[in-house]
Amino acid sequence: MTNLPHRPRRLRATPATRRLVRETHTVASQLVLPMFVAEGIDEPRPISSMPGVVQHTRESAKKAYREAAELGLGGVMLFGVPEHKDATGSGALRPDGILNLAIADARAEVGDDLLVMSDLCLDEFTDHGHCGVLDGQGRVDNDATLAVYAQMGLAQAQAGAHWVGPSGMMDGQVGVVRSALDAAGHDDVAIIAYTAKYASAFYGPFREAVDSSLQGDRRTYQQDPANAREAMRELELDLVEGADVVMVKPALGYLDLVAKVRERTDVPVAAYNVSGEYAMVEAAAAQGWIDRDRAIEETVTSIRRAGADIVLTYWAAELASRLR
Known part of the structure; x- marks a missing residue:
């Protein structure tokens, strides 16, 4: 026999051995379930490009909140899908707007047993589909948008959000939301900052999920996929601003x-394990090209292994059920 003093395969020999030396673990409390709650529908509406994911009614969402808490998930990230949109996204600010109602419903159902997180962005609420208000030339006006984000943060905090997630990639968004929350006495509301959000093709199915009205693209404010150092600058700014x-x-x-x-x-x-990443696995699995369950676990494990403490994924509830 060859004299090999180092045989790494010894630590792969049995399932028990592999479990014992496994470096990366995922538990339900590290998973967050993104959810879409729609106005004006009577029953959950399937999202064709995201098999198994739906636009919830307020009632079906309540059941999902309870299930998420019972499964021990870390939280839910809520997105609103309004019936009516306008140029300024005014529905995002109204207490009776669908997102703020969903936040209040979630808190009423689960209290503090589950973190209720809310997307803080205007794209679902504007008739042009951009993440901010537009100037006279049709460009997203950064500073005018910040003023709306501050109001939106207050509306979500008043509705009961534990965490708010500024996701529009406006310069200064974390700082303006933090200042508004603190000034209004909501210093216990945390900010989960979309620090490095890229102008990605992998958001495609999400556009269906929120009935997006987007005209053009978001490359003037979301990051270029080719850039990494730029993300480090965004990270430094978000931390200084209070993320x-x-x-x-x-x-x-x-x-x-x-x-x-x-x-x-x-x-x-x-x-954030986004909609396009979800859809690729589901589509390939539907064709019998990959083992769906193993692909899901491998996908989330890779994100954890890279260093994420928290993974937002549409498979959160399914994975938590398996982990039980």
């Missing part, structure tokens, strides 16, 4: 960024 948690979105094509962000900060790091 409690920082996030990379998407996840799979940006695992290097998840790792870089993890190395640069000691605050919790989140990563």
Whole structure:
């Protein structure tokens, strides 16, 4: 027999051995379930490009909140899908707007047993589909948008959000929301900052999920997929402005960024396993080309292994059920 003093395969020999030496573990409390709650529908509406995911009614969402809490998930991230939109996204500010109602419903159902997180962005509420208000030339006006984000943060906090997630990639968004929350006495509401959010093709199915009205693209404010150092600058700014948690979105094509962000900060790091990543696995599995369950587990494990403390994924409830 060949004299090999080092045989790494010894630690792969049996399931028990592999479990014992496994370096990366995922537990339900590290998973967050993104959810879409729609106005004006009587029953959950399937999202064709995201098999198994729906636009919830307020009632079906309540059941999902309870199930998420019972499964021990870390939280839910709520997105609103309004019936009516306008140029300024005014529905995002109204207490009776669908997102604020969903936040209030969630808090009423689960209290503090589950973190209720809310997307803080205007794209679902504007008739042009952009993440901010437009100027006279049709460009997204950064500073005018910040004023709306401050109001939106207050509306979500008043509705009961534990965490708010500024996701529009406006310069200064974390700072203006933090200042507004603190001035109104909501200093206990945390900010999960979309720190490195890229102008990605992998958001495609999400556009269906929120009935997006987008005209054009978001490349003037979301990051260029080719840039990594730029994300480190965004990270530094978000931390200075008061971010409690920082996030990379998407996840799979940006695992290097998840790792870089993890190395640069000691605050919790989140990563968003986005709609297109979900859809690719589901579509390939439906064709019998991959083992669906193993692919899901491998996908989420890769995000955790890269350094994410928190993973937002549409498989959160399913994975938590398996982990039980």
